[in-house]
Each structure stands twice: as structure tokens, then as C-alpha cells.
Amino acid sequence: MTMGGFLLRKVGAALIVLLLASMLVFLGVRAIPGDPAIALGAESRDPALIAAIRHKYKLDEPLPVQYVHWIWLAVHGDLGVDQRQLPVANTIVNRLPITLELAFLSVIVAVGIGIPAGVIAATRRGKPSDYAVTSGALVGLSVPHFWLGLLMIVWFAVDLHWLPASGYVSMTHPIGNLEHMVMPCIVLGLGFAAVLMRQMRSSMLSALGADYVRTARAKGLSERTVIWRHALRNSLITVTTVIGLQLGALISGAVITETIFGIAGFGRLTIDAVNQRDYALIQGVVLVAAAGYVLVNLLVDIAYSLLNPRIRVAGARE
């Protein structure tokens, strides 16, 4: 398959997934008990006002018409207004950078710990360091982030007063910003590191058994070159996909991490939207989360095929 054809197929599949996901979001929000018109009318019971709101937001139209109207505006960046009459798109754009910073720093923590640990475990297979890393990862998988977050608050904020327990400082104050971000991104990054480490260990083990590694050794390359230049490079390809697939877990983790550390990001916004039964906000937030997931995985797929041309030709499906 040519690169163009491959791209077209991948983008097409992503668009179909997005379309179905948007329908699911739309229907899901319609299934929430309560009347959005009353909610938008600030719980007013005036029938004329409710009817006017209903008409204005096209809530009196049949569902398919409402859906097309909503998705048409959404494509143009208009996600409607929330209960406080603020544009949902603006709220999301304001909150998103905070969560992206959290996610980015967490991925750095995860990659910084997970990849070297996985390499060490694989190259010293069966030795004490392998057992230590493997057991550490198993514990990492079994510890809920939010509990780790609570413990860190107890130790580093309440007992030692080293770090602030909660809140967020904008990136214009880098030191304050990092102080507030250290605990959240460690909490979010460690669980992710455990997943990465396990993946890294197993793909590194299969790479070390592959023919090209034997060839590289036979050529007389040093063990360090064999591991870091040949085996590692090829195992990183599989690990890229895992990072993409873990994005959903990262979003879920961000929701809870932001709740514990009082960070007013995108995750916190999701919980607030549901607690306040703000239909337009719920709809917008979930749509953006789903779209983000689909987009990142599309990029990962494309990056994957660029790194490994065999995927384009043979296993384009998996």
C-alpha cells in the first residue's frame, strides 16, 4: 500500500470513529434526566421563556436535526453556552493547557522511569535487578493514583511543608508552577511508568532474541551499542503505540489527580460539569476528550508507520 493510501485509510477510519463517538455523546447527553431548557432558563417555570429558549437552541426540533445543528456548530468551534451563559469552547480552551501541562510532565516522568527500568530488567533478565524492577512495576500497577496523591500530601505538604498541598499557579511564574506540579505529575506519571516498563521489558526481550541483534553482536559491536542503538530503537516502536493507547488512562488519571490537588484543569471541569448537570458543558467536554483521544492515536499510527515501513505493507490492520 502506498503512503497516501495508508494515510487516507487511517484518516477515514478516525473520522468514522469520531462521527460515531459524537453521536454517542449527543444521545448520552439527551438521556440525562431533566430538561436542558429549564436548566438554561435558570430553573425558571415561565412557559413562554422556556418555549423561547427551546426555540433558540433548537430543542423543539427532532433529534437528528438537533444533532446536525450541534455538530455543524461544533466543527466551527462553537460548542454552545453553559448554564452561566459562557461559551463552552472558551472555557475548555482556558482549562485545557493546564491539563496538557500535567499530562506532558507526567509522560516525561513515566518515560524517564519506565524506559530505563524496562531496559535494565530485560538486559539483566533473571537477576536481582530484574526482580526488583518487575516487582516495583507490579506494585505500581496496584497502587491507585489518588491514594498515592493523598499520602504525598500528608508527607510533603502536611508534615514536611516542602510543597503546597493544592492549587495551581500559571506558567508565567515558572517556580511556583513547578512547585504545584511536582506531586501531581509524579502521582500521574508513576502508574504510567509501570505500564511502560512492563511493555519495554517484553519488547526489549524479544528484540534481544532477534536475528539482527545476533548479527550486530557477530559484527563485534560492543554490548552497549547493540543494546542502545539496535535493540532499544526497535523496541521503542512498540512502546510508542502503548503511549498512544494509554492516553485514555492518562485523561482518567488527570480527572482524579486534578480533583485531589485542587487544580482547575480540564479533568476537574468534567466532574464539575456533571455535578452541576450542565448539559452543554458535559457534551462539549466529552466530545473534546474523545476527539483528542482519536487524534492522538491517529498521529501515533502515522508515526508508527513512518518508523516501521513494514506496517504499511503488511499489518496495516493491527
Add this chain to the structure above:
Amino acid sequence: MTTVDAPVALPNPRARRRRLLRKRFLRRPMAVAGLIVVVGFVVVAIFAPLLAPYDPGATDFNALLAHPSPEHWLGTDELGRDELSRLIWGARASIQAGVFATVLAMVVAVPIGLVAGYYRGWIDTVIARLTDVLLAFPFLILAVGLAAILGPSLMNATIALGIAAMPGLIRVARGEALALREEDFVPAAVANGANDMTIIFRHILPNMTSTLLVQATLTIPAAIIGEAVLSFLGLGVQPPTPSWGTMLQDAQSYLAQAPRLAVYPGLAIVIAALAFNVLGDGLRDIFDPRTTR
């Protein structure tokens, strides 16, 4: 009519395999320990009313945030409720969510994955896209949405956790079915006049039990943690019913006065999840000695 004596003395291949697996299992102390802890948690969950020293909802206003003592081994919470009794009752919500979410996910995902892997072609493509759609909703967003629609409860949290586990299980079942459909027993069954349903459910499914067992053991701890997260956020078990997640939520307000209240429920979650994870890893090694170490 002649009766054929059952060949009692001849080694039955299935029994032999079972004995081999048991031997391999017993040689793994970690997996055995995992199993013991898992069984312990299940027993505690089932017999919670008999094991708990106090009623988990009984308040004692003379012993608010009391330190551990002979009366209250792990102390009491902000309402004077016995911490140990609440932990024991909390095991119920955890095990219930973990097991039911996994069963729900298996019952829906495995047949779908089997059909996708067995038939391939357009059915497989359609199922792959639908799985992608499901994957596009991170589990917490899904759970939050479901709680908004159906109302927060342990049941609805369990459903959300079950749905969240489906895409992964569909992929595993599909992968296994893709490999197993090429095995010799499939044409043999066709020659015997078996139809597709018989082949899928009588021949292919039984051959992937070990993989599914491992997957189930690894899905349960994820669901246990998921239940704690949802209850912590107020989207799962509702107070005053004790759950490890709600206990941690209560503890959050007393981190300075009584940090131990935040330690016990978390430790319970870690031990339960770790036991299932260790058991699952052990089972995987036993069924497929080539993988991992």
C-alpha cells in the same frame, strides 16, 4: 449389550495436564501467595457480617477519631465508626465491583471478539471500528457520563467498569480466535458437520479458556481500583455504605489530624489489587511458560 469398562488405569490426558499445571503453579510461591490473599479477601467479603467486630454504621460520639486501642484495633473515624469493621465491609463493594464488572465485560466482549476473529472480513472491520469508538471514551469520562444518566451507585459504577474493560477483551478474544481458526480441529469439526456456532463455542472457545482466565484475573484488580476511584469521586458506592473509596474521601478532610484514616483503606486496595495481579501474572507463566521469564 456389552458394557465397556472405563479405562481407569490409563492416564487421561486432561487429568495429566491438570496435574502438570498444578505442579507448575505450586512451584511459584508468589502466585500461591497471591491466590491465598485473593481467597482471603473473598472470604472476608462474604462473611463480613460475622467477621466485623462492630456494625460499620454504628457511631460512637465518645470516640471520635480515636487512636487504635484494644476496643478499636484500627481506631475510629470522624463519626466514631470502627475503622476495622468498615474496612471489612468495604471488601464487599470492592470484590463485588471487581468480579461483576469482569463477568459483564467477558460475557459481552468474548462472543464479539470470537465472531470478529472467526469470520474476519467486514464483520471484523465493523467490530474494530466500534471497539475504537468505545476506546475513545476514557473510562472515567464514561463512568462520569453513566453516573450522570443513571445516577451514582455501585451498580452503575460496575456497569461503567465493565464497559471500560470490553475493548481490551474484545481484542484478546479476536486475536486468539484468529490463531485458533487455523488449527486442525476446525476442518475436523467441519468434516463432522459442525456449524459455525458449534465450531466457535464448542471448539474454539474452550481452547482459549486459559487466556481468558488470565485476562479475568488481570481485569479484576483494575476494576477494584476503578471502583475505589469512582466511590472516592462520589460516583460509586454512596455513603453511609462503607467502601474503600468513600473511606478515603472522608479521610481527605482529616489528613492533618488522622492521616492513618487515609492509610488503611489505601493499603487494603493495594493488597487486594496486588494479590490479583500477582496471581494473574503467575497464571500466565504457568499456561504459557515461553512468555516472560
